[in-house]
Amino acid sequence: MKNFWRFIFRKHLPSTSLCQMDFAVLGLGDSSYAKFNFVAKKLHRRLLQLGGTALLPVCLGDEQHELGPDAAVDPWLHDLWEKVLGLYPMPLDLSVTPPGVPLPSKFTMQFLPETPRTCSEEQRVTRTDPQNPPSELHPFLAPMVTNQRVTGPSHFQDVRLIEFDIAGSGISFAAGDVVLIQPQNAASHVQQFCQVLGLDPEQCFTLQPREPDVPCPTRLPQPCSVRHLVSQYLDIVGVPRRSFFELLACLSPSELERDKLLELSSAAGQEELSQYCSRPRRTALEVLCDFPCTAAAIPPDYLLDLIPPIRPRAFSIASSLLAHPSRLQILVAVVQYQTRLREPRRGLCSSWLASLHPGQGPVQVPLWVRPGGLTFPETADTPVIMVGPGTGVAPFRAAIQERVAQSQAGNFLFFGCRWRDQDFYWEAEWKELEKRGCLTLITAFSREQKQKVYVQHRLRELGPLVWELLDRQGAYFYLAGNAKYMPSDVSEALTSIFQEEGGLSGPDAAAYLARLQRTLRFQTETWA
Known part of the structure; x- marks a missing residue:
């Protein structure tokens, strides 16, 4: 490409x-x-x-x-x-596949009569080649060292600081890089899925592609157990797309269920599909439970066509190897929210990580590192302005640790959260760096006064300083956090500062901001 x-x-x-x-x-x-x-x-x-x-x-x-x-x-x-x-009219000797007839499955499963010795619960296909750094095909099984909640007990969100031991992994990273983690499905969901589909989790199979040029998924061992397939490969708690319902309709032996599935997968039924599935975030497993006759009749060959693989989740690395050798830390907000469904919706990876307890026995997590979207200046005298509300502060902790270890001054951090005593991440660390003259910290605690105060308000208040740093000292500006409102609010605040402190017109202020972006002096890392 x-x-x-x-x-x-x-x-x-x-x-x-x-x-x-x-x-x-x-x-x-x-x-x-x-x-x-x-x-x-x-x-x-x-x-x-x-x-x-x-x-x-x-x-x-x-x-x-x-x-x-x-x-x-x-x-x-x-x-x-x-x-x-x-x-380009269709050739006369070809015909359109009629509706309701499924295409052949991409793979066939050959179930083995006996469980071979290599098909046991922890076939580890995630081995690290000492000659190459870990990757998606060969992640490093990193021992989890600590898993600590860093929000107060009364805070609405559970946020974890998790540390991994990466000694001997060949992993190296710099500030701004991200770690990718391959999560697993909960054991209760694996059991429920196997029950609904009538699968024996201990049974083993080999996978064969129907077409000669189609490779088997590299993350699946050969032979493989059903438990391994469901727990570590199939995304059974993802929200299914329309194609899921189309294929289910083709496979359903129940006229009643098939009619409903056809309705949900039709162009005219998209609003109903959204009401049933997308808006309440109903999972593939929950849909299968709602269509039990169909679920029980799904040929195992179609499992990989029906359900996509679990994708790795990316997290900003929140530590520097210069400050924490052989360690890698991340800050994880555990995703949980309520829709009209009875069961709360939970993020697969964050919930899985939060459930791991290294104090109760060895815990290993498959991970690897890749370059992130943020790069920091190497020159010692270049200031950096970092705006990181909430867990968006994670990459900036890595950057500050790295810069302080290299005696780089001019570190300005704008941090925002709700409450000083509930979600002020790394407060003691920041205060110590302030005392040493290594950091200028500006905070915005949004819920501690009648009028909500966010990081963009603090930027406006310190407009003369921001303009001085950017225009006269050549500072770099970084922004990380939720993509919904904050990035546009911060960009508006900067544009306003350029007009008020720099005397620029509206169009010139917008052009100044665009130039900062083009020259990588304004970088963002945001997520939806």
Whole structure:
């Protein structure tokens, strides 16, 4: 993909390069991010510049739409097939697969009559090659050292500071990097899933692709137990997409359940599907429990077509190897919230991590590291302004530890939380660094006064300092945290500072901010 991207953006390509090509671009994105579907838009424009003919306007699927990306994708696909079949009619010797007939499964499962010695509960396919750093294919099984709640007992959210021992792993990281963790399903959910589908968790199988060029999932051992498949691979507590209901309808032997599944998977039934599944965040396991006849009849061959794999979760690294050798720390907000469903919704990875107790016995977590979106200046005299409300402060703790260890001054941290005595992460550490003259800390405790105060308010209050640091001292500005409102509020505060303290007009202030972003002096790491 990188080679393709570099090639089509070569400046010397003539404007007629793609004059004989018809194309259509479908983008999937999330409008809570500033560069929503940026790649799809840019690709569409470039293909036009090179002489290609667009069959349709670019489609911008949006994860934030109440009906999900399908709200845009459905009508676009309908129009696309009309265009394509008009230009390229289907050969007479081919026919369309009729509705209700499933395509063949991607894999077949060959169940073994006896449990082989290598098919035991802890087949560890996650071994580290000493010649290469850990990766998604070969994560490091890091011993968990501590798992400490760092919010007060009366605070609404459980936030954990978790430390791993990475000695001998070959893992190295710098401030701004992220660690990826491969979570597992809860044992109770694994048991319930196997019961609903009539599977024996101890039974072992081998996996065979139906097509010769299709590889087997590298994360699954051969042979593999059903328990391993369900606990460590299938995302049974994810919110299923429309394709899940389409395939279930094809596999259902129950007319009553099949009719309902067809309704939920139809274009006309998307509002009902949203009400039933997306809005209350109903999981795949809960859906299967609602359609018991269908669930009990699912051929095991279709499990990997029906349920996607568990994806790793990324966390900002909250420590520096210069301050904590052979250790890696993360700050984890345990996700739990209520919808109209009786059971609370829980984040898979954060809940799994919170459930681990290293004090009760050895605990190992599969993880690896990759570069993050934040890079910090190496020069000792370049100031940095870091804005990290809540758990967004995690990457800045790593940066401050690293910079202090390297005698880099000019560290300015804007930290925001609700209550000083409930969720002021690393308060003692910050205070000690302040005493040593290594840090300037500015706090915003939003609930401790009648009028809520956030980090953007503190930025405005200290506008002269912010302008001095950015414009005259060449400071770098960093922002990390929730993507919903905070990034735009902070950007507005900066634009206001540029106008009030720098005397810039509105357009010039916006251009100044854009220049900071372009030169990487304004960097963000946000999440939805």
